[in-house]
Amino acid sequence: MESIKIGILGMGNIGTGLYKILQINDEKIKNYANKKIEVKKVLVKNFEKQRDVDIPKELLTLDVDEIIYDPEIKIIVELIGGINPAYDYLKRSIESGKHVVTANKAVIATFGKELDDLAVKHGVQIKFEGSVGGGIPIINTLTESLSANEIEEIVGIINGTTNYILTQMSEFGMDFETALKEAQIKGFAEADPTSDLEGEDAVFKLAILSAVAFNKRVYPDEISREGIKKISQKDIKYASELGYKIKLLATAKKYGNNLELNVHPALIPNKHPLASVNNEFNALFIRGNAVGEVMLYGKGAGSMPTGSAVLGDVLSIIKAIETDGIKNSNNNITSKLVVNNIGQSKYYVRLEVVDEPGVLGKIAINFGKYGVSLESVVQRARGEKTVPLVFITHETDREKLDKALEEISSFSVVDKIASILKVEE
Amino acid sequence: MESIKIGILGMGNIGTGLYKILQINDEKIKNYANKKIEVKKVLVKNFEKQRDVDIPKELLTLDVDEIIYDPEIKIIVELIGGINPAYDYLKRSIESGKHVVTANKAVIATFGKELDDLAVKHGVQIKFEGSVGGGIPIINTLTESLSANEIEEIVGIINGTTNYILTQMSEFGMDFETALKEAQIKGFAEADPTSDLEGEDAVFKLAILSAVAFNKRVYPDEISREGIKKISQKDIKYASELGYKIKLLATAKKYGNNLELNVHPALIPNKHPLASVNNEFNALFIRGNAVGEVMLYGKGAGSMPTGSAVLGDVLSIIKAIETDGIKNSNNNITSKLVVNNIGQSKYYVRLEVVDEPGVLGKIAINFGKYGVSLESVVQRARGEKTVPLVFITHETDREKLDKALEEISSFSVVDKIASILKVEE
Structure with missing residues (x-):
């Protein structure tokens, strides 16, 4: 032979x-x-x-x-x-x-x-x-099997380190530091885990997906990113009460000629197939305009x-x-897509506020003033000096949300804005 | 152009x-x-x-x-x-x-x-x-992306009609007939649903997977199959109490030179990724000796x-x-695999028995006599003439199980053996 x-x-x-x-x-x-x-x-x-x-x-x-x-x-x-x-x-x-x-x-x-x-x-x-x-066949699937589709959306869990940490925090109530150490012991996090924790690794991968799925080349620097270091046990607990998991997601979404690219921790409903992707596993959820929803799941590293x-x-x-069939890529077509974070989203907001009557009403009115409507509110802990007050908004522009929160943060009863996370549906 | x-x-x-x-x-x-x-x-x-x-x-x-x-x-x-x-x-x-x-x-x-x-x-x-x-890229994944792997196992939900029916039965407590009508109204079952319900459709697909993944050609007639008509609300309920879903699975498993192929309703643990594949969705879980576990999920028809x-x-x-690169398949290599159902499995067994003291013990002893050990037992309903008695066995040969059940069925306190289903882990 x-x-x-x-x-x-x-x-x-x-x-x-x-x-x-x-x-x-x-x-x-x-x-x-x-x-x-x-x-x-x-x-x-x-x-x-x-x-x-x-x-x-x-x-x-x-x-x-x-x-x-x-x-x-x-x-x-x-x-x-x-x-x-x-x-x-x-x-x-x-x-x-x-x-x-x-x-x-x-x-x-x-x-x-x-x-x-x-x-x-x-x-x-x-x-x-x-x-x-x-080992997940994502590049081949996008370039070959789904070649007849306009890809509309990719939502992926593409970093095993952060997914392992978030899973441990969610399933065993570990804090971030303990979960990170556990990940390092098990070989799922490197000695210097910065690139994974801060979303850089996921940004590299998302840039590759953008080129392959949307024919849009984007430098890693152009992709907005947020790591998982700020995710606290509190956020995981409240998300869970509201029916969500927190995952580090890499998202690419097309709105007309705009392509929105993000790496960020976000809430995802328990019933979504990505919510049960745990530990070191990765998964990519793809929506094509012909095939509908497809998900690929497997070990993302190793x-x-x-x-x-x-x-x-x-x-x-x-x-x-x-077979003499060397295929040369000839993607010389200039993509019309503009990278632009214009999409609306639901948001999860956790405030730390003084525990006294009327606070919730005052804050809710202020959200309304800026056109941000609320889907749910959780106010559980009592009797401490400040208590968490958690909101999930309906779909809104980030700009409106930021304006509302700017005013809210100036209220004397508001200690701080502890987290703002996107909610993916 | x-x-x-x-x-x-x-x-x-x-x-x-x-x-x-x-x-x-x-x-x-x-x-x-x-x-x-x-x-x-x-x-x-x-x-x-x-x-x-x-x-x-x-x-x-x-x-x-x-x-x-x-x-x-x-x-x-x-x-x-x-x-x-x-x-x-x-x-x-x-x-x-x-x-x-x-x-x-x-x-x-x-x-x-x-x-x-x-x-x-x-x-x-x-x-x-x-x-x-x-739309799930299973053939391409097996023939291209996973070409470096020996495939060891495929477990798939590859019939949308039966998965829709079983999901409705499981989530809304519908009986089989109602769920079938619902599926027909929604366009997920044909006017004559026989081929889907009796597993023939899944057998065709499994025969194709066998050729592609194992290079083993098997005629549809050679694949053992069992449909979902016998699945009752009771089985779904007991499976659920024990932490399982019932799904119509197509399975291909290699044991040495043996290839076991089956289409059958089986119990699958809630935490398995296939357990949350619902309604008309399909999914294929593949284990390759290099890539480990990979799952592909999407709409299996339409x-x-x-x-x-x-x-x-x-x-x-x-x-x-x-590119002049017409690749001709040259699978002239004769596969050494022999189709043979030799693998061991856990089994779910539901008996209908007379509700009197000592019955469980008598039956359990009989399982032991034939070398079938039990993992769990559920005996809930009381006060009726016959009551269900549900066992999950440890891994066992089907032959041993059948011998034990043959003797058990002759007991005067045993009304009937109502179901025997495999349990996939």
């Missing part, structure tokens, strides 16, 4: 998963691809590092050029992560005529268009299923699931090479 | 959806395919029939040969349904060099291999995403969702034609 040679850049978590899958599913892969996949070279930083897989020493190299300029290697898999030097390696790989597969969300979110154009120019493919949602996505891309390229 | 001509066989429910999507998403489709899709001919049975879409009269024909032998038509979409004459039309279309797309589960389940071989021989593609799960899947297939073929 003929073999096809690949090079792998980076042998960390995902690289190890990929290498393992190549070993355990050797027969399946040969049957599928009609070829044997041979790993010819692996770029590492350190020859001596102990790894979970047994890679022959002679495959390892410290010199990326040995891979990029090896004429026998047809496909290069980049699994280093981060922008530098991964972006440079990917560019040079494409320029040297290699097909490339990557799971690098930072590079694809930031330089996806440049790499795409370069790949078209050099007649090679670039694929990146593993960059969003780990060595084997992401390795599965990466190898799926490699196999797809091998099949295309075999 | 260049156009590609297609022919459509059948303008019923799905055909109408396809035609509508071609109209409303015209721009998206042109951008995606770099070509205009032109419907050149539509085979109908009746020129005068009132349709939901406005099709120019001159496109309609009563003569299939006008489509099959039109040299300008590159792709033929078969949406007639049923084996005859659809199978004949598909064969002749392929023989005349046309790529074909179909949503016909009966034909693909029964003659998928023959059509596949014929397509390879004639250098054309055959695609059938719409045949399972409506004009627009299925039209979306069909058009996705058409677009994929157009892209392949454009």
Whole structure:
């Protein structure tokens, strides 16, 4: 059986998963691809590092050029992560005529268009299923299966770390710090969890989804984001009383020619399929104008699931090479969409107020004054100096809400505006 | 812009959806395919029939040969349904060099291999995403995204009619007949619902999944099936008390070289993602040896969702034609799998017994005698002549269970064995 040679850049978590899958599913892969996949070279930083897989020493190299300029290697898999030097390696790989597969969300979110154009120019493919949602086939679904649809909306839980933390807080009443420590012990949060907690990781993925689903390229910086650090046990409890879960959501919604993109913690009704996506699992809820609602669910990270996505891309390229069917993306159509947060939303607002008669009425009147109508109110705790007063509004502009809250915050009975969260329906 | 001509066989429910999507998403489709899709001919049975879409009269024909032998038509979409004459039309279309797309589960389940071989021989593609799960991208996910995986298990809710009925019975306490009428009124059940209720529809789909996921061709007749007619309000109530929902499941499980295929109503724990798949929605839960658990969820039927899947297939073929990359399936590898129901399972057993002391003990001892151990027992109703006695067993062979129940059914205090259902975990 003929073999096809690949090079792998980076042998960390995902690289190890990929290498393992190549070993355990050797027969399946040969049957599928009609070829044997041979790993010819692996770029590492350190020859001596102990790894979970047994890679022959002679495959390892410290010199990326040995891979990029090896004429026998047809496909290069980049699994280093981060922008530098991964972006440079990917560019040079494409320029040297290699097909490339990557799971690098930072590079694809930031330089996806440049790499795409370069790949078209050099007649090679670039694929990146593993960059969003780990093993969940979201990129393939959007670009292939749902190609007949105008995508209207994507709502996703696409960060496993924050979802694990919020699940622990919700199910076991843990506070944020304890849940974070738990996540770190279980390997669901990194030693420095900033990128996950502050929504940066989710923003990278949402930028990729925006390009793929809406043909609208958006730099990560342009996407508004809010992390989960401010979510308190109180908010989780009140949301639960009102029939909601709090999740870190990445949302993309089209209103006419406007595309609203957000990464934010939000309330989602218990009966919504995303509400029961717990712990390290990810899920993406998609609404297309033909297919209606579709949801994809699975492990959004991890060595084997992401390795599965990466190898799926490699196999797809091998099949295309075999049939001479290298498809070049030709998304040169300029999207008319303007990124704009104009959509209305319901909001959850928690105030801390002095516990005395008439406070609720005074605040409710003020919401009304600015055209914000209320769907529900919860006022439970009593007898403390300040007590939480929780509102869920009907659909409203954020601007109106902010004006109403500005005036409300000046009331002497209002201690503070403790949280404002969107409510997704 | 260049156009590609297609022919459509059948303008019923799905055909109408396809035609509508071609109209409303015209721009998206042109951008995606770099070509205009032109419907050149539509085979109908009746020129005068009132349709939901406005099709120019001159496109309609009563003569299939006008489509099959039109040299300008590159792709033929078969949406007639049923084996005859659809199978004949598909064969002749392929023989005349046309790529074909179909949503016909009966034909693909029964003659998928023959059509596949014929397509390879004639250098054309055959695609059938719409045949399972409506708009849910299950075929594409199994054949492309998860290609690096050995699939170990598929558990699916793939029949919307029965899921709608069971949901109504479970949520509103309806009896089977009332729920069926409700489903018929809402358009989720046909006038003759036999094929859905008795599991035949799900068996077709499971046969297709078996071929696609396990490379194992199984005739629909070879798959054991049980419909939902025997499910009573009592079973739903007891299952609920024990923390389960009853769903009609299609299951495919690999144990070594054995493949167990079943369509049957079964209990599934409330916390399982499939338990909250309600009404007309479908979902497929897949376990791959690399990706772990993945679930796909969406509308499993209907004009627009299925039209979306069909058009996705058409677009994929157009892209392949454009790049000369017609991929021919070459699944000539003989699967080693043997279809065999050898797996163990937990079982739910409802007996109707005389309400007197000692009955439970006597029956429990008898289960033990045959090596069937019990996980839980519910004995609620009192004071009637016979009362239900409900058991959930631990994992056991069906053979042992049947032997135990044979002896139990001979006890004078046992009126009847009212239900035996599998429990999926």
